[in-house]
Amino acid sequence: MTDFEIRRATADDIPAIVAMLADDPLGAQRESPDDPAPYRAAFERLARDPNQHLVVAVRDGRTVGTLQLTVVPGLSRRGATRSIIEGVRIHADERGNGLGTVLIEWAVEESRRQGCVLVQLTSDASRTDARRFYERLGFEASHVGFKLPLDG
Template sequence: MTDLAQLPLRDATVALRRAVAGDVRSIVDLLAADQLGATRDGVTTDGDLQPYLDAFGVIDADPAHLLLVATDGAQVLATMQLTFLPGLARRGALRGQIEAVRVRQDYRSRGLGAALFVWAIEEARRRECALVQLTTDKSRSDAHRFYERLGFVASHEGLKLQLL
């Protein structure tokens, strides 16, 4: 497990690396600790973990996806997924899509979320993406302010069609 970066926080430094299968349970716990994730994610039995492991296998095998974790060496403190989307629009531009950003409760307001975004934006630049985008639930007003502080602009209206 090679570190991609050392992320400086206000009071510590944490390692950023690609997630491995052994991290999946911790990532799911972060997803489930969220106000929206609590209604759709979580593991209560060993069997509950399998769909997440299956999804991890698909994500990990595709070089267009980076599933990342920030750790203090022993524990997963945060996670995010960065996906690189090719398209014909914008003269065939590549876009970076940031998703599923979660920071453990005791590491919030310490600069970890911002450090994750700075790294993701720089990685998208390195891969010559024309833009970085994200979606966020309308109910997440604190997250909206955070994204705006990072320079993101609410430029589009998103729609979803629930299939499952």
Template sequence: MEHGTAVSVVTAGGEKFAVRKARREDVPALVALLADDPLGSGRETAPPEAYLSAFEAVDASDEQLLVCLTTASGEVVGTLQLTFIRGLSRGGALRGQIEAVRVHREYRSNGLGRLFVGWAVEECRRRGCVLVQLTSDRSRGDAHRFYERLGFVDSHGGFKLPLDP
């Protein structure tokens, strides 16, 4: 996928949106989307340089794809990150991991999120994934119902162990 080029155009609510690979100049808008809820506002507090450094690492990796959802005028109104994971299980299958899905609050409830996640699932399929998985904080009940409507199944529990820097 070329840097910054539209990989797909979707229409929701009568408006056209592009899905494209994120660019360095998108980082402030992406962080603002990640911080735009009670959970994100408490954890997206690092200095801008930390996000730019992380962007550079993600952007350089063939196993990562960070994308933007933009309006026809180029405004960033959504983001998600795909990670492609090769493992021994399932016969050495490739899995797609969807994370950090956000759609700007003004653009929700018109089918755009469904189309955006659908795009991500199709990208995983196109790359040869046999399974798509995602994570969502337990406190995000609305998001869980949304993912279930899209066909995702709450099949596994997860655990995290914070590590001190």
């Protein structure tokens, strides 16, 4: 699995990233690939924040994977810095060939490089395959997550 590169996402990657985010039952309900404006605005916010690392995996000039790594300084755990992995997506044509593992390994190594002592991620409870994937990589289900939708 060395015939692709992992690099920081650019604005040109937005359509491919959004298409991957929308390419599953949950994403199809949440994403709007036909309206690029909110994604461009979000990308600009991410690009300005040094604690945000939106990356893509590219093979033969084609974006085939993505994830977002957020570095979070904190006071708990004796002032520990942690990271959060989000938005992990692999293009449908590339699933099952190890690219997801390589992306997660990249995120873990980048977290170490950033001085993090803990890497966190969440996965929707309905994504049983994703749960098995993360457990295989050494992640442990340790918390109950809560969400509060905000209007607007």
